[in-house]
Amino acid sequence: VHHKKDYMLLRSIPGIGGIVACGILCELGDLRRFNNVKHLAGYVGLSPGVHQSGSNYKTLGITPRAHRLIRSYFVEAAWQAIRADPVMQAYYRKHQGRNVKSIIIKVARKLLSRTLAVIKTETPYCIGVLE
Template sequence: MVLEHLSGYVGLAPGIHQSGDSQKSRGITMRAHRLMRSYFIEASWQAIRTDPVMQAYYRKHIGKNSKTIIIKVARKLLSRTLAVIKTETLYQKGVLA
C-alpha cells in the first residue's frame, strides 16, 4: 500500500479511468512531483547501464515503446529505493528484489 501511494506522489502510477464496468489505463498520472519523477527516470537510465538485473528487465521488454519501458524500470527502482529505506541497508547492484 505504501508503494502505491509513493508511486502516485512521484508520478509513476498509472492513470485509470473507470465508468461502470469499463476500465481504461491512461499512462502515468499528471499529478506528480515532477522534479522527483524526472530524477527517478534519469536514475533508471543509469541503472540500466550499471545494474545487470535492471538491464535484463529492460531487455525483456525491448520492442515496446522505450518511454513506457523506462517508466516500468523507474517504478522498479522506486520499489527498491523504498526497500532500502525500510530495511536500512545499502543498495546492491545485481540483486533480485
C-alpha cells in the same frame, strides 16, 4: 533526522547519484512515511492513470497528477541504472520491442520500489541480487 544515513543508503542504489539522492531527501523528506510502493508511486507520479466509469475501465499511461521534478529524477536515474546494474539491464531487455518511454517508466518504478525498500529496511543495496 537520519538524512546522512539515508543519503548513504540512497547512494548505494545504482543509478542514484549525489544530486538525485539530495533531491529525493529534500523533496520527499522521510520516505518512511509512505506505507508502500503504491502510495509513494502515486505521490511521485509513476503510477498508472485510470479512468473508470461504471463497467468501463481504461488505463491512460502514467498519471498526470505528479511531483514533476522527482518523477524526472527517477526517469533519469533509471537510464543510469540500466547501465550500472545487470538486474535492471535484464529487466529492460525483457521488455524491448515496446515503446522505450513506457519501458523506462517501468524501470523507474522498479527503482522507486528499490529506493523505498532500501530506506525502510535500512540496508544498503547490493548489485547482482536477482529478485
